[in-house]
Amino acid sequence: MLKALQWMVFAVAAVVGTHASAELRTDLRFYWKDTFSVAEQQKLEAWIRDVQTxxxxxxxxxxxPVHVTFLRADDANRPIPWAHTTRGTRQGVNFHVNPAFSAEAFRADWTASHELSHLLIPYLGRRHAWFAEGFASFMQYQVMAVGGVVSDADLPDIYRQRFDRERRRYPYEALPFADAAPLLRAERRYPTMYWGGAVYFWQADQTLRADGQNLTALLRRYLACCRQQGHDLEGLVTALDQLAGRDVFSTRLEKFRSEPGFPHYQQ
Ligand SMILES: [Zn+2]
Known part of the structure; x- marks a missing residue:
């Protein structure tokens, strides 16, 4: 009886697993800028399909459609030394990869979770890079937790460690974060810009959760109703506030523009 039950559980899990990958509805399109073997192409496509699923x-x-382009970086000491989104008429990501790394190494990396998350909101312009990078940095660990790459239980520590580290590195105590962000970018203090921005979304998610909502659920509604409207930053926070039914995003943006120092993230 127990054996039969175990087999049934296994069979159901197998069906669910197959079902999930077969059901990917995103229109993913792959491009190969350099020469990749069939095995390399299969490994890289499976990696992106997995994260997008x-x-x-x-x-x-x-x-x-999401346009995914691969370029070779054979002497890189990491699976994905560099990646960036492509915006405008075609939304997508260019991944520079060293395909010698294993499927497991690609799966453990945060880059695809980060880059594919970027596409959930419109391109907001260079001036607001802190907002876009904060968004993708916050989302990457949400995606990795749902995908089982990191554990749910570790999420609070993961965010706290990054916020703590970048708060210590933040050099502009007299400046609001939104004003400091372009300076951080010019000084190539990217992690400080990214994780200071991520505090915005961490805070927004905390506020929404206190209300029985959460950021991911809100994004699902934003994608369905409003993603194609080509919002700028102000339009985006207005749309998100309307979906949330309260001014979670505009009020917080105002604070990031007026309160000096690294953004607060204590609960
Ligand atoms: Zn990014």
């Missing part, structure tokens, strides 16, 4: 399970599919 996780992201899609959280927010639904984006209402546009």
């Amino acid at each position: 996780t992201l899609e399970s959280m927010t639904g599919p984006p209402p546009f």
